[in-house]
Amino acid sequence: MKIAVLPGDGIGPEVTAEAVRVLKAVLGSGQAVELVEAPIGQAGIDSAGDPLPEATLRIARAADAILFGSAGMPGDEAIPFAMRPGASLLRLRQQLGLFANFRPAFLFPELIGASTLKPEVIEGLDLMILRELTGDVYFGEPRGTGTNARGEREAFNTMRYSEPEVERIAHVAFRTARARKRKLCSVDKANVLEVMQLWREVVTRVGAEYQDVELTHLFIDAAAMQLMRAPKQFDVIVTGNIFGDILSDAAAMLTGSIGMLPSASMGAGTKGLYEPVHGTAPDIAGKDLANPLAAILSMAMMLRYSFGLAEQADRVEGAVRRVLAEGLRTGDIFQGGCRRVGTREMGEGVVAAVRG
Ligand code: NAD
Ligand code: IPM
Ligand code: MN
DSSP: OEEEEEEESTTHHHHHHHHHHHHHHHHTTTSOOEEEEOOOTHHHHHHHSSSSOHHHHHHHHHSSEEEEEEOOOTTGGGSOGGGOTTHHHHHHHHHTTOOEEEEEEEOOGGGTTTSSSOHHHHTTOEEEEEEEOSSGGGTOSSOEEEEOTTSOEEEEOOOOOOHHHHHHHHHHHHHHHHTTTSEEEEEEOTTTOHHHHHHHHHHHHHHTTOTTSEEEEEEHHHHHHHHHHOGGGOSEEEEOHHHHHHHHHHHHHHTTOGGGOEEEEEOSSSOEEEEESSOOOTTTTTTTOSOOHHHHHHHHHHHHHTTOOHHHHHHHHHHHHHHHHTTEEOGGGOOTTSEEOOHHHHHHHHHHHHHO
8 A cells, every 4th residue: 555645734734644643553564554755735845846846746646545634825825826835736636637526524423512503404414525626617728817908907717617527527426326325416507607507418418327316406506505404405416626615615514613524536546635625724733723533534535445445444433433422622623521632632532442
């Protein structure tokens, strides 16, 4: 097992270190695992003058799986796109062809009181957001800045999907739904955008091959509303890159905290990039305050998706459940009567539970 570890910036290194500790604990000495760490984001700029150094990309390409922390710093937006720390992640996803991003929003029953939503709305919540990851307005050309005919400064991006891009993510979505509760909701903006009209048409056509899966469609605005009103109506949601980015952060709050949401980014094979959905959290970085559970749960997804180690993945998820039941809480999921712990102690708790 060859794993590239790219901790990145902000809380990325803190939460990734805990994921790696849990990984070592769950594999024990029985499994040969090679971990290769490499800089990305601001760390890449500092060490090699590039947010995605050539050597890091090479290591990522050679690996069976990639554990990623987070990248990006406040004020990044002002830096040209190619040199922006946060953009390193976009380049990595694109270079490795990781077009399917799984973001499961699962409520641990112990955290039912940590969410801002009413318990009955979220009890038993288990949904999968499948976000297309290498197309859309994130990568569409033309993009840039310029001056319009009136001499005013302007900027533009292009929302763009080709038919094959929609087809391949649709197939992944239907197959994912098939392995779950056989319900798929495709989210678009077909009432306004041609690109989303194509999206809906192609998803509907692919759906004919999956008669056992119930397909529905929602516009993104209504989907955001329904996700807050009655999230349990959903099983699998498939959507484009930008809508999926937004909907998945919203879904995080159903589970109590953005610090709980893991993700897996897959391409055609079993190679994947695993990362928490949250960012670098500059407000709490370096203070041992970050919740490492999203990173740890992302590592469990790696065991399952890239290495077929379902039993070990179950053990990690079970261990997370156990530390929550024991009352360990980082600040973001703190509830009265629980024990407030830091990043490190939470990680140690999961390690102990995995061994236990
Ligand atoms: P963020 O997710 O970093 O933080 C949002 C809020 O959630 C903050 O209050 C933060 O303290 C809290 N939070 C996030 N993760 C947490 C955790 N594990 N435990 C406890 N609290 C947590 O989003 P942002 O502030 O919009 O972005 C900060 C930077 O991160 C930006 O540069 C952005 O581009 C980048 N970013 C990177 C990724 C990534 O690398 N995958 C994802 C999102 C944002
Ligand atoms: C995410 C992040 C990234 C995205 C940023 C940091 C480029 O928000 O992974 O959700 O928009 O995809
Ligand atoms: Mn995001």
